[in-house]
Structure formats: structure tokens, C-alpha cells
Amino acid sequence: MFTSADILSRVKKSPFTPMRIITSAGDRYDVYHPDLIMVGRREITVGSASQDNPAIYEQQSRVSILRVSAIEDLPVPTPTPTGSNGQPGA
Numbered sequence: 001m002f003t004s005a006d007i008l009s010r011v012k013k014s015p016f017t018p019m020r021i022i023t024s025a026g027d028r029y030d031v032y033h034p035d036l037i038m039v040g041r042r043e044i045t046v047g048s049a050s051q052d053n054p055a056i057y058e059q060q061s062r063v064s065i066l067r068v069s070a071i072e073d074l075p076v077p078t079p080t081p082t083g084s085n086g087q088p089g090a
Contacts, residue, residue, distance in 0.1 A: 002068045008039045010071060018074035021046065023067040030074060042066070 010019065011034050021029040021044070029046040031037050035055045036047035043064050047057025 002065060002071070004039050004041055004044075004065055007037075007044060007065065007068070007071070011037055011039060018076060020072045020074050021063065021068055022070040022072065023063060024069045025067065027063075029061060029063065032074070040065075044068075 010017075011031075016034045018030070018032045021031065023029075031046060032049055033055050036049060036057055038045040043062050045060055045062050047060045050056045050058050
């Protein structure tokens with residue numbers, strides 16, 4: 001069982017490691033930026049990242065902390081290398 005302190009310490013860890021929050025119902029919430037999660041006493045609010053800016057959310061979900069069954073590390077996204085003309089590769 002997780003507490004709000006457990007989740008908050010994970011969010012505040014530096015450097016931030018992207019994470020997946022899994023609920024007892026099997027729902028999964030990927031968090032790639034610490035600005036997209038708010039930790040409350042009994043629930044967390046998780047934002048789904050915008051395509052344009054990963055620090056801004058498109059929609060949000062509220063999740064009871066009692067329902068969080070696991071937190072997993074996600075791979076850190078690596079930037080796509082660009083060529084001299086701004087196109088990927090080359």
C-alpha cells in the first residue's frame with residue numbers, strides 16, 4: 001500500500017524519473033513530467049501530457065491513493081537527433 005508521502009517523495013526525486021502508476025483495477029497512468037501530477041492526502045491528480053508541450057496537460061484523472069497498487073519506472077525519452085536541415089537523421 002502506498003501513502004501520499006511515498007508518492008510525493010517519488011515525484012520530488014531529482015532527477016525526476018518518468019513513472020507508470022497502476023491501479024488495482026488495472027488502469028495505467030504514465031507520468032513523464034513532475035508538473036503533471038499533484039499529490040493530495042487521499043488522491044492524486046494525473047494530467048495526460050499535451051502533444052505540443054509535455055508540461056501541459058490535455059485532460060486530467062483523479063486516482064484514489066488507496067487504489068494505487070504499483071509504481072514502475074518508465075524509460076527516459078531520448079531526443080530524436082536532427083540533421084542540419086531540422087529533419088530526423090541525416
